[in-house]
Amino acid sequence: MNVKDLIKSYGRKKVVNEVSFEVPKGKVLSLIGPNGAGKSTVMGMISRLIAKDSGAIHFEDKDLTKWKSRELAKKLAILTQHNNIQMKLMVRELVAFGRFPYSGSRLTPEDNAMVDKAIEYMELEEYQDRYIDELSGGQRQRAYIAMVIAQDTEYVLLDEPTNNLDIYHASNLMRIARRLCDELGKTVILVLHEINYAAFYSDYICAFKDGYIAKFGKVDEVINKDCLKDIYNVDFEIIRVKDKPLSVYY
Amino acid sequence: MNKVNAHRRNALVLAILAAAVILAVMLYLNINSYPEKPQLHAYIMSLRMPTLVCMVIASVAIGAATLVFQSIVNNRIVTPALLGMNSIYSFLHTAAVFVFGTGSALYLNANLAFGVDLVLMGVVATFVYWHLFKKTGHNILYIMLIGTVLSSLFGSIQSSMIRIMDPDEYDALLNSLVADFNNVNGEIIAFSIIALIVIWAVLYRDLRQLDVIAMGRDRAINLGVDYDNCIRRLLFGVVCCIAVATATIGPVSFLGLIVANLSRQILRTYKHSHLIVGAGLMGMIALIGGQLVSQHIFHFTVPVSTFVTIAGGLYFLYLLLFKKGAY
Numbered sequence: 001m002n003v004k005d006l007i008k009s010y011g012r013k014k015v016v017n018e019v020s021f022e023v024p025k026g027k028v029l030s031l032i033g034p035n036g037a038g039k040s041t042v043m044g045m046i047s048r049l050i051a052k053d054s055g056a057i058h059f060e061d062k063d064l065t066k067w068k069s070r071e072l073a074k075k076l077a078i079l080t081q082h083n084n085i086q087m088k089l090m091v092r093e094l095v096a097f098g099r100f101p102y103s104g105s106r107l108t109p110e111d112n113a114m115v116d117k118a119i120e121y122m123e124l125e126e127y128q129d130r131y132i133d134e135l136s137g138g139q140r141q142r143a144y145i146a147m148v149i150a151q152d153t154e155y156v157l158l159d160e161p162t163n164n165l166d167i168y169h170a171s172n173l174m175r176i177a178r179r180l181c182d183e184l185g186k187t188v189i190l191v192l193h194e195i196n197y198a199a200f201y202s203d204y205i206c207a208f209k210d211g212y213i214a215k216f217g218k219v220d221e222v223i224n225k226d227c228l229k230d231i232y233n234v235d236f237e238i239i240r241v242k243d244k245p246l247s248v249y250y
Numbered sequence: 251m252n253k254v255n256a257h258r259r260n261a262l263v264l265a266i267l268a269a270a271v272i273l274a275v276m277l278y279l280n281i282n283s284y285p286e287k288p289q290l291h292a293y294i295m296s297l298r299m300p301t302l303v304c305m306v307i308a309s310v311a312i313g314a315a316t317l318v319f320q321s322i323v324n325n326r327i328v329t330p331a332l333l334g335m336n337s338i339y340s341f342l343h344t345a346a347v348f349v350f351g352t353g354s355a356l357y358l359n360a361n362l363a364f365g366v367d368l369v370l371m372g373v374v375a376t377f378v379y380w381h382l383f384k385k386t387g388h389n390i391l392y393i394m395l396i397g398t399v400l401s402s403l404f405g406s407i408q409s410s411m412i413r414i415m416d417p418d419e420y421d422a423l424l425n426s427l428v429a430d431f432n433n434v435n436g437e438i439i440a441f442s443i444i445a446l447i448v449i450w451a452v453l454y455r456d457l458r459q460l461d462v463i464a465m466g467r468d469r470a471i472n473l474g475v476d477y478d479n480c481i482r483r484l485l486f487g488v489v490c491c492i493a494v495a496t497a498t499i500g501p502v503s504f505l506g507l508i509v510a511n512l513s514r515q516i517l518r519t520y521k522h523s524h525l526i527v528g529a530g531l532m533g534m535i536a537l538i539g540g541q542l543v544s545q546h547i548f549h550f551t552v553p554v555s556t557f558v559t560i561a562g563g564l565y566f567l568y569l570l571l572f573k574k575g576a577y
Contacts, residue, residue: 049467049468049471049472069471069474069476070474070476073472073474078472079472080468082468085465085466085469086326087520088518088519088520097461097473098473100473100474101473105458105461105521
């Protein structure tokens with residue numbers, strides 16, 4: 001996936017300004033930056049949820065807007081932060097929706113096998129006949145990820161997946177994102193607020209500031225004192241834990 | 251409760267509802283129908299049959315329209331009627347008569363007139379609501395507010411037109427505009443049925459996407475729905491259904507709200523194929539049952555729409571006050 005000169009304005013304010021980068025295939029890429037830096041908007045545009053003003057997004061050598069919605073849904077899945085579905089839906093039924101791009105609402109035996117696999121992968125077997133509104137926040141998040149896994153896409157986009165999760169569930173979720181990449185070979189793109197999750201679990205980081213890309217590179221190239229100070233206007237100390245840069249701020 | 255049981259339960263519920271509809275139809279056709287006096291019997295049937303068919307058509311149209319609409323806007327207490335679709339229809343119908351006059355061919359042929367209404371309504375209302383959704387970003391509070399304003403705006407324009415109309419034309423207009431259960435618009439039955447069948451056949455593929463659309467815009471797009479076009483087409487279907495229902499039996503404001511929510515409450519499923527059938531059947535029970543009560547207990551002193559409005563109003567309050575999670 002290749003992003004070139006992306007621009008998006010709301011009213012007179014340019015929230016995304018000439019953003020260009022290339023998504024490394026088969027890696028975990030995190031988009032970080034202060035509030036309003038444009039990272040979620042970029043995520044929205046590369047997942048076709050938000051229309052871009054100008055620029056180009058190429059996905060597998062084809063313009064994103066030229067893709068048929070259904071075909072794209074087999075290649076690219078996005079999980080947004082708004083996860084309140086009002087429908088009376090069981091976990092298994094939710095996960096089965098991941099097969100919608102392939103078979104509509106009539107599932108084939110292969111679809112059911114994929115659903116089983118996704119549920120097993122997310123360790124949701126015992127909850128699969130429970131209604132999603134009866135689950136805890138962490139379980140529900142896992143159910144949504146299982147749906148994304150059932151969708152069986154090469155690209156998985158997660159928009160602030162750790163929002164509203166406690167430390168236990170958030171770190172669990174980050175490990176899952178890592179496993180999606182390492183075990184299932186997916187390209188994972190995350191929007192994150194917590195710098196340390198980004199530093200620990202991703203291969204590449206793209207840091208935004210005021211709509212521009214402040215820095216794009218491998219974790220060590222971005223997570224260092226000068227770079228972070230530049231992006232967040234806060235003093236950072238960097239400690240190395242398990243050979244990863246951990247940032248401390250106060 | 252596991253999935254197989256839930257399915258069986260829903261099938262049973264739908265079967266019971268269907269049985270209740272058949273019972274209501276039998277009662278409606280046979281109570282006091284004087285089968286021993288053939289001429290009287292034939293006369294009574296000639297009155298009851300069109301009413302019955304119109305009620306069935308309207309139930310199906312209102313049930314489907316409300317469910318589809320609620321899934322589009324992602325809210326369970328909003329109905330097309332609340333947003334003024336009925337008043338747009340009345341306005342357009344009045345406007346057509348106002349412009350062309352009751353003497354024109356357009357007016358003399360009921361089917362032609364209704365066809366024009368349907369096209370006008372399809373174009374104008376789809377345009378209006380589509381832009382309403384787009385501009386407000388599907389913000390339900392704005393949609394409600396603007397819908398209410400639109401409803402009285404179109405209502406006022408219509409009443410201004412009526413005021414400056416020729417009294418004879420007004421009289422004729424009223425006859426075709428204010429359909430009610432004891433004065434159904436029998437002439438357009440065949441046309442309505444065909445229109446409904448054609449519309450839903452054309453929209454069949456979009457209807458199959460409803461289960462996903464009900465999960466919200468982002469999720470629907472993620473699962474490969476061509477969202478904007480799909481919504482526009484479905485909205486067109488909703489608008490036409492409301493036009494058909496309003497033309498055949500007149501405005502019944504709360505019926506859609508009742509049947510759509512009861513259907514969701516009783517069937518406890520997300521599948522629109524089941525929900526729409528359930529809502530249609532419940533609409534028939536409410537209307538035909540209501541007509542029975544109105545006819546044989548109240549002897550036409552209290553019209554069905556009054557029952558529906560009272561029950562619907564109370565149910566609406568109940569949803570607002572006690573079912574906070576429902577919307």
